[in-house]
Amino acid sequence: MDYKTATAKKQTETLATLSELIEERYGTSRKTLSFSPESPQPLRKVLESYNFEEPKPLKEVLLESANLLKESNLDTGHRSYFGLFNGPAHFSSVIADALVAAYNPQLSVWSHSAAANEIESHCIRFFLRRFGYGDLNGTSRGAGHFTSGGSESNTTALLCALNDQFPNFKREGTFGLKQRPLIYVSEYAHHSLKKAASAVGLGLDSIRVVPCDSSLKMDPVQLQQMIDIDSRAHAPFCIVATAGTTSAGVIDPLEEIAQIAQKTGLWFHIDAAWGGAAVFSEKLKPFLKGMECSDSITFDAHKWLSVSMGAGVFLTRKKSILDQTFGLQAEYMPAEVPDTSDLHKTSLQWSRRFIGLKVFFALAELGSTGLSKQIDHQTALGDLLRNELSKHDWIILNPTPLPVVCFTHPLIRAGKVTTQQVLQLLYSKQKHWISETKIGNETVFRACITHPDTTASEIVGLVTELASLI
Ligand SMILES: *Cc1c(COP(=O)(O)O)cnc(C)c1O
DSSP, X not given: OOHHHHHHHHHHHHHHHHHHXXXXXXXXXXXXXXXXXXSSHHHHHHHTTOOSSSOOOHHHHHHHHHHHHHHSSOOTTSTTBOOSSOOOOOHHHHHHHHHHHHHOOOTTSGGGOHHHHHHHHHHHHXXXXXXXXXXXXXXXXXXXXXXXXXXXXXXXXXXHHHHHHSTTHHHHGGGGOSSOEEEEEETTSOTHHHHHHHHTTOOGGGEEEEOBOTTSOBOHHHHHHHHHHHTTTSEEEEEEEEBSOTTTOOBOOHHHHHHHHXXXXXXXXXXXXXXXXGGGOTTTGGGGTTGGGOSEEEEETTTTTOOOSOOEEEEESOTHHHHHHHOOOOTTSOOOOTTOOOGGGTSSOSSOOOTHHHHHHHHHHHHHHHHHHHHHHHHHHHHHHHHHHHHTTOEEOOOOSSSEEEEEOHHHHTTSXXXXXXXXXXXXXXXXXXXXXXXXXXXXXXXXXXXXXXXXXXXXXXXXHHHHHO
């Protein structure tokens, strides 16, 4: 056998092994959830055999890595993982990610990857219409692109806001400003905004935290008052509302905030990383009213749409702001093709992966009807979870139509047992995973429906288990 045939044979065998591993992953549902080990030592021991001096056969590396992933990770793809927003990825994401790696198109310039760029912009135009920038079945307005995730999208939003409000910002940065620029967020806003504020050179002191009312929503009256007072000595430039807070799934009063943004002339960004998926549900869509009045939106397809990570989306109503914020001339980059734009000139990344294919696959395979079915199913399970918990004396703390539930128990409030003690017991059974968060000063449980195939039986199972532990 010549070398070429031998290589091809090995590749075919490795692909067959990969295919079996993926089939096993998607085909079987394990009774117990795997967890990460409590210490890194066992994993480091296994990895010691990789000194990267001698080569190893790819198939062996594949099998060993698959085994590590299977046994030594918290299984976020389990139906009883009621965790952070990332559940399992649609099978189509696996196929898309493999195809992307095989072709490895360079998306920074259109002329290098026309097909990939057009697939992405086709999806972006769809999202622009869905999120209210344009007509649902007509034309889209504004612009956008895929990002690595919500953090990058929020950083992009702050940069666009700065460049919109301070036209010399790109050249002069914060040194060109006489007053401190201020961003307004609610106390439940995502921490990536703090990171973004420090990364773009504003510093954490540029963030004004607007208190929330009893329903955990940003209080628009206080927002207006804070902007009025701050404007005397500082330069308020951006309001960030959250549509589906990370802790509690609460949607800030978007219409009222939009009015304040309009009156004050501030940039209005909506962080809808998880909750934005509600636009696919007829039932939930009305809760996002006001979104269409924003200047920019963060959305993550790798959260509620169950696309593999990282698949973030950044959308803006103001098309020209992207080039104004990111556009630079680089003499080594090929010239732009008419009627197209090059992503390196309109976004933070330079060399960039074809993020959008897995999103395109999910949209194409499921269609809007499939997506709304998934969203509505998970929403109904959130309602069921709230009902079941209430029946067993648990107290629900977050008013939201979205399927994330924050709760506590009278015995926890009375100091008889802590949430941490209950969680340790729950984790030791390896059947369910929920997390802790804070509502106000109170530490509470948080359970989110993240798996598209979770059913009523897993919900009842969780509540029964919790009842037995308290
Ligand atoms: C998850 C989340 C983010 C951060 O997104 P990543 O994709 O994890 O970077 C930002 N905002 C909200 C509201 C989130 O839930």
